[in-house]
Amino acid sequence: MKPVTGLLIAALVAASTAHPMRAQQVSIREQLIARGAPAQFAEQVAAIVAASEAEALPTEPLVSKALEGWAKRGRVPLDRVIAVLNQTQAGLRVGREVVLGAGFDPPPGAVVAAAAGALGRGIGRDDVREIISVSPAPDAAATGLTVAAALAAQGLDRAAAVKAVRDAFRGGRTPDEVLEFPSAVTGLRAGGESMSDVARRILEGGGLPMLGQGGMGGQAGRPHGVPGSQPGQGAGKKKGQTNKP
Amino acid sequence: MRRAVLLGATLAVTAGPAIAQEVSVLVGGVQARYADSVSGTAGLLSLRLSGSSPNVAGVIDAGFSKFVSGEWVTQASSYGTAVLGLGRAVSLGMGAGGDVNYTEGGLWSSEASAGPLVAIASGTLFATLGASVGNVRSIADSSFSITTVTARLRQDFPGGFALSGGVVGIAADTLKYAEVTLEVAHSGARTRLSAFGGLRTGDLSDDPWGQAQIEFYVTPRTTIEAAAGRYPTDLAGFTDGLFATVGVRLGISRPTRRLDRARPPVMVELLESGRVRITLSFPGTAQRLEIAGDWNGWVPLPLERRGRDSWSVELALPPGIHRYSLVVDGATWTVPEGVPTQPDDFGGQVALLVVR
Numbered sequence: 001m002k003p004v005t006g007l008l009i010a011a012l013v014a015a016s017t018a019h020p021m022r023a024q025q026v027s028i029r030e031q032l033i034a035r036g037a038p039a040q041f042a043e044q045v046a047a048i049v050a051a052s053e054a055e056a057l058p059t060e061p062l063v064s065k066a067l068e069g070w071a072k073r074g075r076v077p078l079d080r081v082i083a084v085l086n087q088t089q090a091g092l093r094v095g096r097e098v099v100l101g102a103g104f105d106p107p108p109g110a111v112v113a114a115a116a117g118a119l120g121r122g123i124g125r126d127d128v129r130e131i132i133s134v135s136p137a138p139d140a141a142a143t144g145l146t147v148a149a150a151l152a153a154q155g156l157d158r159a160a161a162v163k164a165v166r167d168a169f170r171g172g173r174t175p176d177e178v179l180e181f182p183s184a185v186t187g188l189r190a191g192g193e194s195m196s197d198v199a200r201r202i203l204e205g206g207g208l209p210m211l212g213q214g215g216m217g218g219q220a221g222r223p224h225g226v227p228g229s230q231p232g233q234g235a236g237k238k239k240g241q242t243n244k245p
Numbered sequence: 246m247r248r249a250v251l252l253g254a255t256l257a258v259t260a261g262p263a264i265a266q267e268v269s270v271l272v273g274g275v276q277a278r279y280a281d282s283v284s285g286t287a288g289l290l291s292l293r294l295s296g297s298s299p300n301v302a303g304v305i306d307a308g309f310s311k312f313v314s315g316e317w318v319t320q321a322s323s324y325g326t327a328v329l330g331l332g333r334a335v336s337l338g339m340g341a342g343g344d345v346n347y348t349e350g351g352l353w354s355s356e357a358s359a360g361p362l363v364a365i366a367s368g369t370l371f372a373t374l375g376a377s378v379g380n381v382r383s384i385a386d387s388s389f390s391i392t393t394v395t396a397r398l399r400q401d402f403p404g405g406f407a408l409s410g411g412v413v414g415i416a417a418d419t420l421k422y423a424e425v426t427l428e429v430a431h432s433g434a435r436t437r438l439s440a441f442g443g444l445r446t447g448d449l450s451d452d453p454w455g456q457a458q459i460e461f462y463v464t465p466r467t468t469i470e471a472a473a474g475r476y477p478t479d480l481a482g483f484t485d486g487l488f489a490t491v492g493v494r495l496g497i498s499r500p501t502r503r504l505d506r507a508r509p510p511v512m513v514e515l516l517e518s519g520r521v522r523i524t525l526s527f528p529g530t531a532q533r534l535e536i537a538g539d540w541n542g543w544v545p546l547p548l549e550r551r552g553r554d555s556w557s558v559e560l561a562l563p564p565g566i567h568r569y570s571l572v573v574d575g576a577t578w579t580v581p582e583g584v585p586t587q588p589d590d591f592g593g594q595v596a597l598l599v600v601r
Contacts, residue, residue: 031542064539064568069591071543072570072578076591084590121587146566150597153587172329176601179566182585183599222476223456224306225289225490226277227318228346228354228384228483 028063037070041078048085057092058109061116091116098125102132111138114145121152127162134169143175144168150182160199267295271470273492275310280484287312289492302326316349328364336364340375346384346481354481355382358391371399381417384482389418391480401512406431415449417480422447436461443477451477451485466496510583513600516559521600524557525581531573536560538569538598545572568595 028049032042045066049059065088069081095116099107115128123145131148135141144165151161168178188198222228271291278284291308303325311317321344328338343357358379365372375395382388397411406429413424423446430439442455456474463469473489510526525548527534534556535545548556548571570578570589580586580596589595 064542065590067542068539068568068589068595071537071545072589072591072593074576075578075593080591087590143565150566150585150587154585176564179564179599179601182566182597186583186585222479222483222486223472223488223490224320224322225271225273225291225308225310225492226275226476226486226488227285227287227310227312227320227348228479228481229279229283229285229348 028066031067032070035067035070038078041070041082044082045085048082048089052089052092055093055096056106057089057096058113060109061088061092061113088116088120091120094119095128098128099132101125102129104132104138108138108142110142111145114142114149118145118149118152121149121158123148123152123158123162127158131162131165131169134166136169140169140175140178143178147178147181151185154182154185155195156185157196157199267293268497269293269494270497271308271492271494273470273490276489277486278488279486280478285312285314287318289490291492293494318349319345319347321345326362328362338362338364340377343379346483348384352384353382354384354483356380356391356481358393360393371401373397381480383480391415391417415447415480420448420480422449441474445477449478449480454485468494468496470494510581511596511598513598515601519561520559521562522557522559523598524551524555526554527556527571527581528554529573533574535572535575536569537572538567540567540569543570545575562598562600564600567598567600569598570595 029042029046032045033039045062049062049066052059052062062085065085066081069076069078069084073081092112095112095114095118096107098119099112099115104111111132115132118128118131119125127148128145131144132141135144148161148165151164152158156164164181165178168181185198189195269292271289271293273289275287275289276284277287287310289308289310291306293304293306295302295304303323305321305323307319307321309317309319322342323344324340324342326338326340328336338361339359340362341357341359343355345353345355347353356379358377360375360377362373362375365374373395375393377391377393377395379391380388381391392415394414395411396413397409399407399409401407408427408429410425410427413426415422415424424443425445426441426443428439428441430437437460438458440455440457442453444453445451452475454475454477456472456476458470458472461469469491470493471489471491473487475487476485478485512522512524514522514524516522523536534548534550536548536558537543537545540560540562546558546560548558551557568587568589570580570593572578578593580594585597585599586594587597
């Protein structure tokens with residue numbers, strides 16, 4: 001990438017970040033063209049984004065998906081990108097409907113996007129509503145749905161993915177802690193557990209381990225498994241040492 | 246007594262899966278040389294039960310050793326914690342633990358203690374502060390109280406390395422002493438290596454001690470464990486000594502590998518500036534590595550090489566799950582191995598980056 005082009009893209013990205021609701025939609029066409037996209041493709045994307053905005057759907061997932069598709073154009077045909085955008089838009093519509101049904105009116109865009117992502121990973125509508133209902137706040141609902149979708153995408157049984165998030169929120173875990181679950185699953189898999197083992201662990205109520213947990217312990221001593229002495233011979237104190245109060 | 250021990254072990258193995266998520270048996274041998282120059286060689290059979298839920302974790306080890314000279318010793322130790330998250334990085338909880346040693350002929354000792362703890366996490370740094378009170382029953386048939394204050398730090402590094410250290414202050418009736426410990430560990434795909442050492446000052450001062458341990462994961466349910474080193478004198482009345490152990494741990498209900506030993510090869514550090522430093526391991530022949538994600542419209546940004554396979558970059562990322570890919574030499578889109586991924590909807594994969 002040439003430095004000038006990179007600076008231009010960076011400036012456009014910065015502008016869209018500064019005014020996400022308006023500038024992103026206005027600038028998606030310009031962003032794509034600045035990156036060398038054909039005008040026709042940029043117009044198609046802009047039209048989908050504009051239509052979504054008119055329906056009060058969140059547009060950030062569409063903008064991001066369009067830019068990702070264009071960035072990966074070396075292996076992704078542009079008509080595939082448009083098809084994915086249409087699919088994403090349809091998912092957002094369903095997500096909005098489900099979030100409305102869960103009692104959010106108007107539905108927060110982040111929750112709608114997360115619900116669409118979860119539904120797209122095969123998580124059922126009732127499960128989406130349940131995660132929303134147990135979440136302590138809308139932001140937490142978006143996090144919980146995103147994590148459930150990520151767990152399902154990793155191959156975890158969907159029931160286990162939903163249970164992990166649901167039980168975590170019911171158990172008082174924070175959204176920050178729930179965010180660790182995908183990494184925890186990856187760690188378990190790397191540790192030799194099959195995905196069905198992980199799912200069983202969750203469904204049996206074992207939950208997921210928190211990365212970085214542990215570390216208290218007491219004072220140092222003899223390792224477990226090493227007898228303190230051979231019976232009748234070794235028990236006792238080191239010469240000159242007093243360790244009995 | 247021997248029959249009772251065997252019955253207990255049988256019951257534990259049978260009932261283990263019902264009360265613990267992980268049950269394993271260690272079969273091996275021990276060679277020990279005690280401070281009074283007595284040596285012993287023993288066979289070891291040990292059972293481990295462990296489990297964790299969102300807020301509670303615990304482990305119980307129970308072992309039976311039989312010396313080649315015929316005598317036997319039983320040991321059991323346990324430790325558990327229960328924590329409640331207080332916010333973004335702080336948890337408050339309770340820890341409790343204890344151990345019992347019984348030697349053929351009636352010599353026995355025990356220790357039990359419990360107390361509050363605070364755990365603080367910041368990026369890859371993890372700190373715990375705790376205190377406990379309890380009781381020790383020594384092999385000399387005396388009983389006394391024990392109070393400990395503990396501070397520990399652990400820092401994880403890319404590539405599976407971890408460095409941890411701690412300070413423990415101990416008051417046991419009239420004895421007062423402090424211990425400083427340091428541990429270096431490396432977790433690989435098939436192995437875990439660790440070296441642990443310590444120094445004690447005060448009323449129960451001793452020579453420095455050190456131990457090394459290796460675990461080799463033969464299969465998900467089979468681990469070869471070996472350790473050797475020196476351990477210090479303890480309050481229960483046992484002298485210091487040298488030891489070497491080797492054994493095979495067999496997982497009964499779960500793989501034997503510990504849950505926290507397989508770390509994704511990506512580290513996320515929250516910097517004081519509010520930015521995030523991402524350090525990842527990417528083995529291979531890449532000359533240039535870039536990262537692109539949903540946080541900046543998928544514009545590839547260069548990573549800086551930090552070592553042979555280590556790369557890093559600082560980014561302004563809010564908390565959440567971010568989707569990203571790596572671009573190798575400006576051409577190939579890929580994801581690091583061993584990190585959470587999901588389909589990118591374009592026929593490939595994206596990696597998930599968690600920022601807390």
